[in-house]
Amino acid sequence: MAEALVGGSFLSAFLQVLFDRIASREVIDFFRGAKLDGGLLEKLEITLLSVSAVLEDAEEKEVTMAPVKAWLDKMKDAVYDAEQIMDEIATEALRCKLDAEFQTSASKVRHFISGSRNSFVKKIEPKIKEVLDRLEYLAKQKDLMGLKEGVGGKPSEKLPTTSLVEESGICGRDENKEAIIDLLLSDDTNGKKISVIAVVGMGGIGKTTLAQLVYNDERVREHFDVEAWKYADWELLSNPFESGAPGSKVIVTTRDNDVASAMRASASHQLKELSEEDCWSLFTKHAFHDGNSVLHLRLQELGRQIVEKCKGLPLAIKTIGALLRSKLDIEEWDRILRSELWDLPVDETNILPALRLSYKYLPPPLKHCFAYCSIFPKDCTFRKEQDLSISGFDGVVVVGSEFYGNDSSSIKPFGALRSLTFERMLNWEKWFPFDENEGGAFPNLASLYIWDCPKLTGGLPINLPSLATLWDCPKLTEGCPSISLL
Secondary structure, eight states, X not given: OHHHHHTHXXXXXXXXXXXXXXXXHHHHHHHHHTTOOHHHHHHHHHHHHHHHTTHHHHHHHTTTOHHHHHHHHHHHHHHHHHHHHHHHHHHHHHHHHHHHHHOSOHHXXXXXXXXXXXXXXXXHHHHHHHHHHHHHHHHHHHHHTTOOTTOXXXXXXXXXXXXXXXXXXXXXXXXXXXXXXHHHHOOOOTTOSEEEEEEEOOTTSSHHHHHHHHHTOHHHHHHOSOXXXXXXXXXXXXXXXXXXXXXXXXXXXXXXXXXXXXXXXXXXXXXOOOOHHHHHHHHHHHHSTTSOOTTOHHHXXXXXXXHHHTTTOHXXXXXXXXXXXXXXXXHHHHHHHTOGGGGSOHHHHSOOHHHHHXXXXXXXXXXXXXXXXXXXXXXXXXXXXXXXXXXXXXXXXXXXXXXXXXXXXXXXXXXTOOEEEEEOOTTOOEXXXXXXXXXXXXXXXXXXXXXXXXXXXXXXXXXXXXXXXXXXXXXXXXXXXXXXXX
16 A cells, blocks of 8 residues: 555655765766766756656646556656666776775786776666666656646645554544443353454554554453454464463454454454544544644634545544644645545545545655655564665754664664664764663664764764774764774
8 A cells, every 4th residue: 555655756765866876976986987978977867857856746646647657657667777777887886996905916906997897888888878768758758748846735844743542532432442342341252262353344444443442441451361462364363262261352353344254253343434523523633733623713614624525534534634733724724625636536546535645745755754664565574684874864963862762662773783874964963872871772883884974073872892984074073083084
């Protein structure tokens, strides 16, 4: 679902990576040293900039216009090929550099690098010309499809967070909660060791939230000896219960009644849409800072029309409410009310219109972040890596406690990290170190590389085994005289 939602924005995020690669010192120096046609690099950048300018409009139109979606798909292929070429150039540049460092004979180095580079240039230059021709052809088509620059709503300055699990933020589910608890506490097991209670409802209606409410209820916790919350395939989940104690019960959530039947559910609870007043109550909690809409009478009228379009789905209401919370402006609310995304059939994309709208109005950096995250499959488990590289976050001014994770957690996210790189963070000024009294955030860090972060002035972690390289960070070295600038 995320891949369908991000659409053209993934291309926008990928373009930013490509722009960084084109402007990198490795690529520019290689073009100069190998006497490659610098005009090709300039044409490539200009063409990509012209495409980037209309991506927001293309992203909006691709959901309803098949030609625009086809254009975006072809553009993605061409951009990926261009990035692959830049990657090949950067790799070749690094190879030549390493060869020069490790060869002992200067004459051998010159001969080897010169021959190797000439061979590479003969292969890479036609590739650049071919992908540039494709990109220029596609760039001309954007005008034929009527794609415009700078289309889209004004992004919010800050998106507030709202809790999706606190009971105080849930409306209209008391009766449902009590019904499920009654089923759980009932002694009627029909002779089965395991009883399955299915909560059935469409996507976004709040099945998981209801299950969380029931799971955390004191009556349920006191009744059962062991509680467990698990996302898993039914076959994997049911096997351990075959030898479980009589009276074991499982709540499952599903959109499909047939799935509930296949699980041989002893009871099935149909979760319906929220009532009109419950919808409005939920919306006001998320859309207005104090939960009170009385101070915004004109917005009330628009808000009720927007809530009606959410069709009683709590997820849609909470999502659109959080979006509007930072936009207490009549024109913004009216623009969202009249968006054509409301009319897009859900069954074609499996994405609620409210989710599309909330994504559309994300600030560009968060869109890019979401686009990258959409690459990972559902329930993907991230390993603790030994090498981490962070590059190109121009909006970051301060790196603080949020970088180290949840303060209440005993788990240190960078415990296994041995190499950390920050690169091209042009506005980064401060790095607040982790509380060393708790053992440090980087117990195994051996190498720290900071390149092209000109405003960073200090705040480095202490007691690091090795601070290997600093690059283009003059203000940082002013505060750390023992560090040499490379």
